[in-house]
Amino acid sequence: MSRPKLLFLQVMVAVVVLVFWHVFSTVPLGTGSDGKPYYLLPQFFFSTPLKVIERVFLMFWEGTVYKHLMITLTEAVLAFVIGATAGVLIGFWFARKPLVAAVFDPYVKMMNALPRVVLAPIFALWFGLGIWSKVWLGVTLVFFIVFFNVYQGVREVSPVVLSNARMLGMNERQLLRHVYWPAALSWVFSSLHTSVGFAVVGAVVGEYLGSSAGLGYLIHQAEGVFDVTGVFAGMVILMIFVMVIDFCVTLIEKPLLVWRPTETRTVQ
Amino acid sequence: MTQPMNGAAVPAVQLNSVSVAYGLTGGGRYEAVQPVDVQVADGEFVAVLGPTGCGKSTLLNIAAGLMPPSSGESLIFGQRLQGLNTQAGYLFQQDALMPWKTARDNVAIGLEVRGTGRRDALGAADRILARVGLASFGDRYPHQLSGGQKKRVALAQVLVREPKILLMDEPFGPLDAQTRLIMSELLLDLWQADRKAVMFVTHDLDEAIALSDRVLVMSAGPRASIIGDFPIPLARPRDIAEVRSEPEFHRLHAAIWNTLRDEVRKTYGLSNAAKEIRA
Numbered sequence: 001m002s003r004p005k006l007l008f009l010q011v012m013v014a015v016v017v018l019v020f021w022h023v024f025s026t027v028p029l030g031t032g033s034d035g036k037p038y039y040l041l042p043q044f045f046f047s048t049p050l051k052v053i054e055r056v057f058l059m060f061w062e063g064t065v066y067k068h069l070m071i072t073l074t075e076a077v078l079a080f081v082i083g084a085t086a087g088v089l090i091g092f093w094f095a096r097k098p099l100v101a102a103v104f105d106p107y108v109k110m111m112n113a114l115p116r117v118v119l120a121p122i123f124a125l126w127f128g129l130g131i132w133s134k135v136w137l138g139v140t141l142v143f144f145i146v147f148f149n150v151y152q153g154v155r156e157v158s159p160v161v162l163s164n165a166r167m168l169g170m171n172e173r174q175l176l177r178h179v180y181w182p183a184a185l186s187w188v189f190s191s192l193h194t195s196v197g198f199a200v201v202g203a204v205v206g207e208y209l210g211s212s213a214g215l216g217y218l219i220h221q222a223e224g225v226f227d228v229t230g231v232f233a234g235m236v237i238l239m240i241f242v243m244v245i246d247f248c249v250t251l252i253e254k255p256l257l258v259w260r261p262t263e264t265r266t267v268q
Numbered sequence: 269m270t271q272p273m274n275g276a277a278v279p280a281v282q283l284n285s286v287s288v289a290y291g292l293t294g295g296g297r298y299e300a301v302q303p304v305d306v307q308v309a310d311g312e313f314v315a316v317l318g319p320t321g322c323g324k325s326t327l328l329n330i331a332a333g334l335m336p337p338s339s340g341e342s343l344i345f346g347q348r349l350q351g352l353n354t355q356a357g358y359l360f361q362q363d364a365l366m367p368w369k370t371a372r373d374n375v376a377i378g379l380e381v382r383g384t385g386r387r388d389a390l391g392a393a394d395r396i397l398a399r400v401g402l403a404s405f406g407d408r409y410p411h412q413l414s415g416g417q418k419k420r421v422a423l424a425q426v427l428v429r430e431p432k433i434l435l436m437d438e439p440f441g442p443l444d445a446q447t448r449l450i451m452s453e454l455l456l457d458l459w460q461a462d463r464k465a466v467m468f469v470t471h472d473l474d475e476a477i478a479l480s481d482r483v484l485v486m487s488a489g490p491r492a493s494i495i496g497d498f499p500i501p502l503a504r505p506r507d508i509a510e511v512r513s514e515p516e517f518h519r520l521h522a523a524i525w526n527t528l529r530d531e532v533r534k535t536y537g538l539s540n541a542a543k544e545i546r547a
Contacts (some may be wrong), residue, residue: 167332182368
């Protein structure tokens with residue numbers, strides 16, 4: 001399918017949803033038994049798309065949102081950097097030391113099985129209501145994704161490539177640098193979108209459960225006063241935020257993964 | 269142990285009563301290779317020919333030091349082999365290039381790891397890539413190369429280190445017939461220039477005769493052994509395409525096939541049992 005056509009269809013999906021939302025939240029379907037007009041999507045619960053857009057615009061125009069964006073961004077970035085670093089190091093260590101991996105295996109599985117949201121209150125207790133409780137929540141999410149990918153990546157290095165590298169005279173240190181490390185990195189990069197996404201999730205969920213700033217806080221505040229327009233506006237900003245971050249990740253990974261085979265298409 | 273045999277030079281590779289047995293999961297032993305003796309003289313091109321799964325590659329891995337034999341010993345230029353065989357270059361059957369490095373980096377790394385400066389290593393890589401006909405492909409990643417081109421890079425990767433011994437495990441097996449012919453020609457050209465000792469494992473009889481000075485025939489596994497040792501007195505340098513039409517080639521082909529045929533039949537008869545054992 002051609003690109004403009006695809007783009008058109010994609011935009012049409014949004015237009016249809018927004019029009020549907022707008023119409024059913026502003027045009028009454030009839031009159032209820034109590035004489036009041038009846039809406040399929042009452043504004044108290046669903047607001048209207050125009051109000052939400054207006055609110056988003058206002059938040060950017062008045063500049064109130066930037067502080068919160070910066071806080072959430074800081075938390076997400078810290079969570080990603082700490083979680084990814086720990087994941088790479090420990091993943092590498094486990095993969096190269098099967099005994100260590102075998103000993104810790106059940107604990108890793110237990111920790112990973114735990115829904116991370118339940119950690120939020122205890123992290124708030126331990127690390128306070130500032131950014132660090134959110135950062136650590138994000139770290140617990142990012143760590144496991146990166147850890148499992150690196151562990152898998154190092155262990156599944158092709159035995160032939162490995163034998164070849166050894167026949168080419170590489171010692172352990174050189175194998176680590178020229179074979180294991182690039183193999184593991186490629187797995188980290190292939191999971192980059194997921195792990196960055198989870199860093200944001202950790203930050204926002206943490207904020208939502210107890211904080212004084214950030215996008216999660218904004219949404220929580222609006223919810224507390226039944227300000228549905230505010231909740232939707234917060235969600236829209238969050239979506240834009242995640243999409244921008246995702247776009248940046250794509251820009252970063254492209255030059256790093258040039259050696260990866262991509263689907264080749266015939267051109268006409 | 270380093271005594272020259274019959275006054276001749278010390279062989280490049282000498283496997284003395286080397287046997288291979290694997291422990292099976294659930295107990296028991298699989299005797300893959302019975303004690304065998306293999307000798308490859310310096311500058312000699314020896315093909316090891318046998319049906320699939322007979323343990324030819326295993327012998328090669330032992331000569332490379334990638335795996336230890338169950339019994340016996342391998343001598344490399346008279347020295348008992350311990351650990352990897354650092355004097356040998358190994359050309360694998362499967363893709364063995366590092367996919368994250370470009371062709372020239374893949375070749376240069378073999379020099380860099382032993383301390384050659386990056387600039388010199390890249391220079392040498394470019395020269396050898398030109399010799400295998402890939403002068404303008406240095407910046408490609410392996411996935412951007414065809415099967416035959418990848419083999420050329422792998423060959424360059426091995427040759428750039430100037431090993432005294434070349435070990436080849438059905439290197440052209442996965443290639444199509446035409447590419448194989450071209451690759452065999454290239455290999456023979458390069459070998460003709462500096463005559464290293466070569467141990468070339470294959471299941472292709474034509475290829476074995478056309479390339480080598482001597483063909484060793486292995487029997488089908490289990491308990492594989494060497495059942496034939498045929499000198500190939502065809503003149504050098506050889507033209508791979510021409511040599512196949514010489515009467516001598518046909519005589520050798522018939523003689524070796526006579527020995528090989530029963531073993532190949534045996535493999536097919538036993539193929540199910542062999543599969544079970546390998547799984």
